[in-house]
Amino acid sequence: MTSAVESVVRVIRVDVEAPRPGDPVPLPNPRVSWHVHSFAPEWRQARAELRWxxxxxxxxxxLAGTQQLRLGWPFEPLAPRARGELRVRVIGLDGVASAWSEPVPIAAGFFGEGEWDADWIGHPNPEHEAQPVVLRHEFDANGVVRATLYATAVGVYQAALNGTDVDDHVLKPGWTPFAERTIADMTDVTSLIREGSNCLSVRMAGAWATEHFGFRQNAQPRYGTQPRMAAQLLLEFADGSSQWIRTGHEWRTASGALKFSGLYKGERYDARADLIDASGVRYAEPGYDDSRWDAARAFPAEPVPEPRISPPVRRIEEISPASAQVTDAGATILDFGQNLVGRLRMRVSGPAGTTITLRHAEVLEDGQLATRPLRRANATDIYTLAGGGDEVWEPEFTFHGFRFAEITGWPGELQPDDVVAVVIHSDMQRTGWFSTSHPLLQRLHDNVVWSLRGNFLSLPTDCPQRDERLGWTGDIQIFAPTAGFLYDVRGFLDSWLRDLAIEQDSEGMVPFVVPNVLGLARPAAAWGDAAVVVPDVLHQQFGDLDTLARQYSSARAWVDLCVRLAGPDLIWEGDFQFGDWLDPTAPPDRPGQAMTATGLVATACLARSAVLLARAAEMLGHTSDFERYTRIPDQVRTAFVREYVTP
Incomplete structure (x- = not known):
């Protein structure tokens, strides 16, 4: 029989430290949280029981006490690939226990010490920079009881086992400072293994790794000119033995139907060049004749990949066109009624060799796509039909920011349901909502949500459409509190902050963008303050003391640099600053020409960061630092009033 307390108190959700619920956990001792629903306002938790x-x-x-947020893992550390189920129940002050929660599956997503031994491979004879490539390898397997794939890339990829994609991730593994940090996804592929012959294949393109980052003549690839990847598949057998299948020289490579792929320019795909052999076997299936393929090229080793912390990018939503119009030139312009980030998926049939061109823009100008704001970003996808029936195509390794899409070359009459927009972004959990009867205020809020969705794609960026899309530190430090209300961005920003610490120099200088693909930078108030502000937001909104502690030395180095630059007067003037980049009175094409003096902004930011750093020092038990950094804000305020406030 259910007790009275059981009926009014339930553990409704258990969270384990992972990119998303159900995803592999990235560390041996994951944090655990739970949510309790009670109809009795007076109920209080006295302790909790966890069953593993x-x-x-x-x-x-x-676990005694009232805490329910980010408690330490109370069991033996997880071993690589450990699996199990976790349940939680809570006991009130009256000693009555709730029912056990629903079981939460847990799988350890990291590999063991020394297990990573895959070669980095890629295209041996690329025809041009950022050449997309297909890689494959066949192997025999019998009696497999479990199969686990680890894979990564400097570039973007999708792996398939016997012709079936191993997951629904998009643009994985995402963007990190590849020379110092790479990310591996762990995927259970047991259900895809066949008895006998198997084929592991990979589709790969350059994306962030080969894009030309920078402005005007300074734009260039920052991580090499060709993508490369590495993977290893662990087969575990019923008799207790195991076997690793790793990328290496025996893998075969070829150029496929994807002829070009770039984040800014878009993709060009020729379906006539799909890789099918004379027997009708596709390249991703075992038994395909790859005798004319080349052996993979070995690339120098990259950093040993880390397990995923940030939620993967996924296809989140599909939006049908709200309206369509035909231009005088015969092109069809589709209006999706909403600025979004993603790409188009189309279903089409027509003669072989027919070429369809898809162009994207956020706004129209004189009834045509307004592409001037895109600068170098062509935002154009081109598809050539194979012929012979319905063909479905969606670009795979690019994305665009757009509301309008222009389609030319369509065979016959374009029907409304022939094309949909596929919205993609990092798959974070929604946590906050706002609604009002005021239509303009609601539209403003909805625009904020869409802006977050469009710019939280692997990392926090400034814009999703033009030839930029960079992790500007100033943007996220001001937006992080809003982001933390709307979505669970803890893992997303935790991962990005690791990259910030990597890119920070020995003097404490934080670059303008993270990852830093703009080269040399200078200390800039508000922008560099992301090192202090963002960890504080994660602690304030998610109780994340671990990230606050890990990033503490980074935050302290930044504040110490700012204090040195401010000098004995503690007024930070005379150096380069972006200043108030959001001043509405500044010319639209010159946001740096704000009314507020840049020194005033920089000095105010120094005071704020010192306050946040002192609070972090207190929370982490750094007593001497707390005493020191508590004095600095008062000293800066005094200097600020003396310099900028008229009596």
Missing amino acids: DYDGRSSTAV
Whole structure:
């Protein structure tokens, strides 16, 4: 029989530290949180019990107290690929326990010490920069009881086992400072293994790794001119033995139907060049004749990849056109009624060799796509039909920011349901909502949400459409509190902050963008303050003391640099500053010409960051730092009033 307390108190959700619920956990001791629903306002938690079921065994731990957020893992550290289920129940002050929560599956997403030994491989004979490539390898397997794939790239990729994609991620593994940090996804592919012959294949393009980053004549690739990847597949057998299948020289490579791919320019795909052999077998299936393919090229080793922390990018939503119009030139312009980030998916049939061109823009100008704001970004996808029936195509390794799409070359009459817009972004959980009866205020809020969705794609960026799309530090430090209300951005920003610390120099200088693809930078108030502000937001909104502690030295180095630059008067003037970049009175094409003096902005930012750093020092038990950084804000305020406030 259910007790009275059981009926009014339930553990409704259990969260384990992972990119998303159900995703592999990235560390041996994940944090655990739970949410309780109670109909009794006076109910209070006295303790909680956690039950961990694994390998036919069960362990129970009791955690005393009222805490429910980010508690330490109370069991033995997880081993690589460990799997099990976690349940939680809570006990009130009256000693009555709730029912156990629903089980939460857990899988350890990291590999063991020394297990990573895959070669980095890519196209041996690329015809041009950023050449897309297809790679494949066949192997035999019998009696497999579990198969686990680890894969990464400097570039973007999708892996398939026997012709089926291993997951629904997009543009993985995302963008990090590749020379110092790479990310590996772990995927359970047991269900895709066949008895006998198997084929592991990979489609790969350059994306962030080969894009020309920078402005005007300074634009160039920052991570090499060709993409490369590495993977290893662990096969575990019923008799207890195991076998690793790793990327290496025995893998075969070819150029496929994807002829060109770039984030800014878009993709060019010729379906007539799809890789099907004389027997009708596709390249991703075992038995395909790859005798004319080349052996993979070995690339120098990249950093050993880390497990994923940030939620992967996924296809989140599909939007049908709201309206269509035909231009005088015969092009069709589709209006999706909403600025979004993603690409188009189309279903078409027509003669072989027919070429369809898709162009994208956020606004129209004189009834045509307004492409001037895109600068170097062509935002154009081109598809050539194979012929012979319905063909469905969606660009795979690019994305665009757009509301309007222009389609030319369509065979026959374009029907409204022939094309949809596919919205993609990092797959974060929604946590905050706002609604009002005021239509303009609601539209403003909805625009904020769409702006977040469009700019939180692997990392926080400034814009999703033009030839930029960079992780500007100033943008996220001001937007992080809003982002943390709307979505669970803890893992997303935790991952990005690791990259910030990597890109920060020995003097404490934080670059303008992270990853830093603009080269040398200078200390800039508000922008560099992301090192202090963003960890503070994660602690304030998500109780994330771990990230606050890990980033503490980075935050302190930045504040110390700002204090040195401010000098004995503690007024930070005379150096380059962006200043108030959001001043509405500044000319639209010259946001740096704000009314507020840049020194005033920089000095105010120094005071704020010192306050946040002192609070972090107190939380982390750094007593001497707390005493020091507590004095600095008062000293800066005094200097600020003396310099900028008229009596």
